[in-house]
Amino acid sequence: MDTVSSTTFRPGLRLRRLCLGLLGLAVALLLGQPVYASTGTTPPSLLDQRVADFLTQQAGDLGDVVKVKVFAPSVQLPTCQDPQPFLPREGQRVYGRVAVGVRCAGQTARVRYLQAQVDVQVRYLVTARDVRRGDPLSAADLRWQSGLLDELPRHALRAEEAAIGQVAVRNLPAGTTLQAYQLHRQNLVERGQRVTVVARGAGFQVSREAKALDNGALGDEVRLRTGQGERLQARVVGSRRLAIDF
Known part of the structure; x- marks a missing residue:
């Protein structure tokens, strides 16, 4: 024997619920209160907003995009008047899971603490091809990738x-x-080598030979001695090549 399911409608009950909903909406509008859809979410409190703004500012220079989620405390706390967030520890990390303290007006002797998740989107470098041990890296060996700062290796x-x-x-x-730690600097100039140093400025460029008195990688400042005994200091710009800018 087949079973037939059915639903019984109760028009009177539905009408009463609709009237009560409209009455609540009218009261909210008369009192000037914001109305929120019944999605199970509530608007952020002043406390949450202050904490989110504070952490966004603290982490703003770390990456391209900062998103903050403030977690509700495990116990119900009194309303915080004029909340003033601060970092509990000097020099603490401001991304990932973060603890933040809050002082409330009139309650300076009491401090409450909240937890927040601060997601900082950053760009970092990965190898664009297989790189062998001893290979110097060029721009062609690198590519950019995006990710969350707290999920990246420390270095x-x-x-x-x-x-x-x-x-x-x-x-x-x-x-x-x-x-x-996967890389080390490559010396382009070795102590005792004969090198070329170029002195350049507005409208002139002069090159001469000299002897390196230090080792140096790209961008390093190295001491030199010319054949006439003159001592100079120049910047490494290539293999056995240095520059002095005027």
Whole structure:
């Protein structure tokens, strides 16, 4: 025997609920209160907004996009008047899971603490191809990738200048997140080498030979001695090449 399910409608009950809903809406409008859809969410409190704004400002220089989620305390607390957020520890990290203190007006002797998740979107460098141990890195070996700062290795590189010209200390497969310890600086000038130093300025350029008195990688300042015994200091710009800018 087939079973037939049915739904019984109660028009009177539905009408009463509709009237009560409209009455509540009218009262809210008369009192000048904001009306929110019944989605289970509530508008952020002044406390949450102050904390979110504070952490956004603190983390603003760390990356491209900052998103803050403030977690509700485990117990119900009195309303905080004029909340003033602060960081509990000097020099504490302001991304990932963060603790923040809040002082309330009239309650200066009491401080409440909240937890927040601060997601900072950043760009970092990965290898664009397989890099072999001993290979110097060029711009063609690098590509940018985006991710959350708290999920990156501690020494991840976020500037091309920190990688270009460096030498890999081990094999790095394509897609490897570059970290400072994976690279070392390559000396382009060795102490005792004969080098070329170029002095340049507005409208002139003069080159001469000299002897390096220090080792130097790209961008380093190195001491030199000319054949006439004159001592100079110049910046490494290439293999056995240095420059003095005027």
